[in-house]
Amino acid sequence: MTNWQQVYETWDNFAPLDSDLRDELEGIKADPEKLEDAFYKELSFGTGGMRGVIGVGTNRMNIYTVRKAVDGLARHLRDATEKAEERGVAISYDCRYMSKEFALEAAKVLGSYGIRSYIFDTLHPTPLLSFAVRYLQTAAGIMITASHNPPEYNGLKVYNEDGGQIVPKEADKIVARIQEVENELTVPVMTQEDLTKHDLLHWIGAEVDHAYLQQLLRLSRMSKTELEKEKDLPVVFTPLHGTSAELVMRGLEQLHFSNVHIVEEQAMPDPEFSTVASPNPEEHEAFTMAIEKGNALGAEILLGTDPDSDRLGVAAKNSAGEYQVLTGNQLGSLFIDYILSHAPADQLNQGRVLKTIVTTELGRAIADSYGVQTVDTLTGFKYIGEKIHEYETSGENFLFGFEESYGYLISDIVRDKDAVQAAVMAAEMAYYWRKQGKTLFDALDDLYQKYGYYLEGMSSMTLKGKEGSKKIALMMDTLREKGMAEIAGVNVLSIEDYLQSRSFSLIDGKEKAILLPKENVLKFILENDNWVCLRPSGTEPKIKCYFGVCESNRRASEEKLTRLKTAMEKTMSEIVTGTDLVK
Missing domain, CATH: 3.40.120.10 (Alpha-D-Glucose-1,6-Bisphosphate, subunit A, domain 3)
Structure with missing residues (x-):
């Protein structure tokens, strides 16, 4: 037996x-x-x-x-x-x-x-x-x-x-x-x-909700006069059958947003999530009903939260007049620009933006322009929360935290990603830009023009079972041992090995310690703000490969991203099939 x-x-x-x-x-x-x-x-x-x-x-x-x-x-x-x-x-x-x-x-x-x-x-x-x-x-x-x-x-x-x-x-x-x-x-x-x-x-009971909403009101970057004005910005919101409906609606009401429309079919909690294939705002199909309602009402912005309301997706009109869902990297970068541009000088002093190692470098470029340091953490918002706790005694000032997977934190009243905070701030930000005659995508294009066209992507390889786990381990071991001098013709400047807690420069051969917890992650830092990061999933039988590029225009960034993804997928496949050609 x-x-x-x-x-x-x-x-x-x-x-x-x-x-x-x-x-x-x-x-x-x-x-x-x-x-x-x-x-x-x-x-x-x-x-x-x-x-x-x-x-x-x-x-x-x-x-x-x-x-x-x-x-x-x-x-x-x-x-x-x-x-x-x-x-x-x-x-x-x-x-x-x-x-x-x-x-x-x-x-x-x-x-x-x-x-x-x-x-x-x-x-x-x-x-x-x-x-x-x-x-x-x-x-x-x-x-x-x-x-x-x-x-x-x-x-x-x-x-x-x-x-x-x-x-x-x-x-x-x-x-x-x-x-x-x-x-x-x-x-x-x-x-x-x-x-x-x-x-x-x-x-x-209601006491905790009331206390939270009071704190939420204090997050606004609007002047007192502006705050008290009625705001007719058309907003469509879907909680995707989850937990956020009441608090998001009350949060927007506090800021006097008077033209907010909830997607009624998705407003009530439903353990079957019966109107969506996946209740995840990262999956753009989850916005189907919100887009229909947005088109009918002429909404400026669409908001969608996942079932436990820690992730937020946002859609706005693009240059073609169609709703497009912003990526987590794009929305996070817009938040950084809005928050820092409205922050008093004393808040910027010793200010810190937190992001994960697989999140866009556009955020760092924006923060740098305000004299604010960006600090990287391992993937997972728990590490951002841990860093915020450290700042309570270090004198550093937390200003914003985000990750590419639609997680954002505007205030440290919470120590995890908070879609309620983010939804209310996204509406405020859209209202601000509309007053400037711009959509969120117009504002994003301004950031690209100023800082460079940052673009990110991710590919994954699923390898199930015991043999799959061995292949994933082989892939990481091979790339850790052999390294890579170039990827798709782009030179590798340094290799960050988070399992061995070291960064190795291919330019001068020097090593630096990585002062983060050990994790089985390899990141290749390439020329011109390009990077590739390999990370086995902790919850699924797959290995994920993240990419980041920065060129002067969209087409060049898209081409560079495609070349990097094609090259890495080929390398990963060759290792798995035993035709390893890594040099």
Whole structure:
């Protein structure tokens, strides 16, 4: 008998097994493949928490796997965080199947350790969980969400006492405590009635929302006179069946935007996300209904948030008069220009813009022109949140943070990407530019004319299974060992190896230390602000290759980007197929 079969039998023989999970288990008993997939491993807990398909088994999201993860978190908090029981844990959840149930299960486990829980009384965006941790000064936070994954998924994200996603050093400690839990089926829990009786469960009402909206109002760069004017800018907004509808609408109302129209078919929370193939504003098809409504109403700007409202997509009219979705790099660059151009001099002093290593260099060029330093982090907003925390004692001044995958943070009242902040600021920015007689794309073209035509892209190679993992490792090892002197005829100036924490110059042979956490990433810095970055995905069986170029015009940048992508895809394919020609 294999190990997974023993685990399956333990579950099958567990008399008090949840009735719905019991029914599902009975339904897959005759299907060995499904049975093995449900039990052959435990759902992994990484730096962002855990995420998986909802269902029965150790490789699924269910009340028992949630209990095990929270049990490990509770043990960690009790040992590592001062007054954890008294301070408690803030918990939020989105619109997915089982989200509220999982939130309550988390509270039941925490209660068994004497740790109080504060749960939002309705579904709320991820950034509000981060805000609540800081506002309530809890010891940690838990967000039940699978972001923009398909409907069958759910997940659990853990936040530290600063309101940021846990970083690897924190995750490792929590994972160690989770691994001490021998049987997820027997994790101790309290009943909801006992939680209430012993003052271990509090429901978060309107207070936190009100406090957040007050802070949101203070983010505006408009003068008091301008702020109080009614703004008839036509705006169409879609929450894509998620959690942001009320807060985005209230945020815009505070700024007196009076011509905002929500996409009604997508306004209500829906765990099936029934009107879109993917509830992800990065997928431009998600804007189909918003574009239809925008055309009917003559909207200036379209806003779309993902289900847990930490990512924002924006569409505006291009030179052809058609709606075009801005890339995350483009919108982030527009934000930087707008924010810094409206910032008083004392804010720019020691000012910092944060971005990830695979995010556009246009942001750096803009920030440089204002005397503001741009700081790179590893991919993942948790590292941006960690850096903001450092600035509290370093004297540096956080001004903006962003990543290419549609994540933005305007104010450090939250320590994670915040689509509510970004949506309200995007409308304000569009209003500002319309008063100058320009669209967002006109403003973007101005940036290209001033700083150069920065263009980015990404390609990926999916390699499933054990053999796929070996091929991805081979690819990284080969390129790490052999390096590359040129890519598509463009000279490589230096190679940044984030696993070995070093940057090696091909010009003078000198090395510099990279003062970031170790991660299996290689970045090739090329001539003329061009770059290529290879990074295996942490959540999918694929390797991603990011590209950035800068030329004097769109056509030249597009041609350069195509050449780099073609050359790298050829190199990656040759390594995988054993015809490695890397020199």
